[in-house]
């Protein structure tokens with residue numbers, strides 16, 4: 342297989358690192374978009390590991406290495422690293438005035454990831470509830486700005502957690518987009534499916550879901566979730582010594598499906614179509630649907646905690662509009678400009694936005 346040399350910026354040291362990657366791994370184009378306030382570009386080797394090669398040369402070891410990279414112990418950094426990272430990605434709460442000043446005269450559009458952003462991460466994906474207080478805050482937010490939930494989960498499932506009909510929902514990592522089903526200031530017509538770019542993959546995803554359920558049932562703690570246009574294989578509750586076994590099981594299924602690719606989130610392997618569609622594309626699609634495709638006076642804010650949210654952060658940098666906020670307690674490579682530590686801080690930030698908007702009416 343032909344190898345390709347890519348020079349990427351190393352976030353921690355500021356030095357350039359040369360990484361040799363097979364083209365199959367390198368599905369994301371590495372670009373350096375303009376700098377945003379408070380941020381800097383941090384595309385690294387880890388970004389490249391986001392897409393894990395299914396066929397060809399990648400060994401199970403590299404899968405497990407990537408699985409470990411999403412484990413909290415690997416985020417432990419020195420206080421110095423933490424301080425440097427916070428200088429580069431300051432708290433969106435502390436920088437609230439700077440953020441709202443930058444948005445003056447522009448239409449804010451809100452994009453919110455679900456797991457780890459609106460709801461705390463828990464062991465059981467079926468019990469990842471958001472609090473009533475968070476729901477009330479998001480409801481008020483949607484009364485002030487067009488608001489979309491962008492999730493890796495199946496759209497119906499994320500809707501059942503959020504339960505707010507006035508929002509846009511982009512499920513399956515943006516591959517299933519639907520407008521508000523009830524009175525939103527921004528959309529009054531009947532609900533409609535706006536975009537399902539991977540519909541032809543439905544039978545294949547169902548088939549792979551069944552095979553993965555069967556194959557992984559011998560691994561204690563593994564959980565397979567059907568997210569309609571993609572499948573999640575959770576390893577949060579799998580003992581680390583069993584991770585390579587699980588990786589081998591997943592690979593043994595996926596090797597027969599060249600039209601599917603594997604990405605990774607927080608203790609989860611995500612299987613999805615190879616189409617060039619992700620949360621970044623969903624963000625662009627939604628801006629277009631809202632009539633802001635070529636506007637200079639739009640200010641999108643995307644809040645997310647996961648590697649899959651990086652596609653959306655990157656789109657904002659490339660557009661030079663709005664900014665991304667990464668939800669994380671630990672320094673992580675990111676294209677987001679600002680940070681928030683956890684969902685409770687997300688709620689505080691959203692409430693500040695609501696109060697600010699109401700004061701300016």
Ligand SMILES: O=P(O)(O)OC[C@H]1O[C@H](O[C@H]2O[C@H](CO)[C@@H](O)[C@H](O)[C@H]2O)[C@H](O)[C@@H](O)[C@@H]1O
Pocket residue numbers: 454455456457461462463464465466467469491492493494566568573575577606607608609611647649
């Ligand atoms: O894009 P998101 O809304 O963040 O969805 C990404 C995945 O989220 C869920 O898994 C994550 O949250 C679970 C509940 O807290 C946690 O147990 C798991 O370890 C996390 O990866 C969801 O279950 C997945 O299907 C989504 O792909």
